[in-house]
Amino acid sequence: MEYRISNSGGNAKVVFNGDITFSENVSFRQLLKDISEQNFDACDFDLTGVNMVDSAGLGMFLIAREQAETDGWKLTVSGAQGHVASMLKLTKLSDLLEG
């Protein structure tokens, strides 16, 4: 998994590429640290480039959501397609996170 953070007026956009699975937990945690350090008002996870997400990846999304609530910024996801969109719908995360 690779990610790129862009800042637009206090709102961050994280563009992911690749799969989001357990093995990406270190990178994902680093991402959360980066976001927290930059004090964004909101952050959108752009999942257009993500082909696969497992339960660990979905769990990390929930951790990110918890951290957002703790730190006071809003987390949204967008661009999910195919398998990823189905998984978000199955777990009802689309209701929680899709803006």
Next chain:
Amino acid sequence: MRESIEMENIMPTTSDVETQAPKVSEDSADSRSAVLSEALGRWLEMNHVIGRGFNTLDGEVDLVAKLVETSTNDLNSLFHRLVENAQKQSEGMGDIVRVASLVDVGGEMLTLPEIIVFLEEVFSEGIMNVLQLSQTAMTLVFALDDVVVDVKEVVKHIGEIEQINKQTNLLALNAKIEATRAGEAGKGFGVVADEVRQLSKDINHLAETLRSRVDAVHSGIDSGHEKLQSIASLDMSGNLKSKDRIENMMQALVTQNAEFQESLSLSAELSEKLRKDMSNVIMRFQFQDKAQQQLDGIRMTMSVLRDAAGALAEETGESSGLPPIEDDSELMEQWVDAVIKKCSLGEMRQRFVQGMLLKAEEASANAETVASGSSDEDDDDIEMFATGGDSGDGDATHASPSDQTETEDDDNIELF
């Protein structure tokens, strides 16, 4: 047209009568009187035949009335049963519709959509539990990562302790050498140096123990990390497919159930409609009352005509002085045959044969037998006719038909 031709062939025509009548001389009063007497005699014979015909027809009307009444009552009973069965069928359909839409789950009646919602909730709850577990596992993984950092820090500090201890040991060794070199004066210092070296050895041993323990912790963390990975890393594609399949199956069940209920509802409506139609049919059976009234009217009309003709025949017989009709003439038998030939229904023809070829009294008795329960009024009518046609004795004479007459009647029947 064909029927009229047959009638002409069967019925004796005026010309036939005229041919059979004796030739009347235009200027002979006696001949004219003979012709008139002959004509009156035939009128009386015709009246006799018509009287028997009316009697037989009276019995036929009675039969028809009873047939209509009996059949109507039978049909009425049948349709009442049909209405009852249609009502039960309609109620049964309603029960099926109600039962088909509900499922008894331990005494709790649930609709199919409710069951589907319940199953979907259970499935979603399971998915959410898996997701919650993954989140918890990943939180633990993050925490363990932090522990690993701390453990590495501890290992680093142990290394520093070992380094310090190593230098301490060297210092103690140097101190021992210097103490030895100082001789007696350095003897006490040498004891201290030995103690320091022992301390250094103990510290070194402790550091090794710590390193060993920390390595064990690190190993445990790695092991836990792997376990958490197996817990958190679940490919939920199978669940996704299962959920889709369950949803499709449930939707198919709902659709099928809806179609089933629609068909049953339609059947119930048709049963109810059938019941109403049959109730209307039962109401229409009231035609029997009207038919009975019309048949009574026919019988009354026939009775009036028969009485009028009988009275006229009686008057004619008295005024003309003609002898009473004692036997069936050939002409009378031709008239009777003509009537019987027109009866296409065998059963009815038989009654006409019995009623018109036998004497009036026997015909009356036959009519009573056939139309079981003929009223006294019928008997009265027959007696009136008999009196009107001629004297009762005359009929009594006719009551014993000659063998010849019987034979002729039988021939006629066979012909027909």
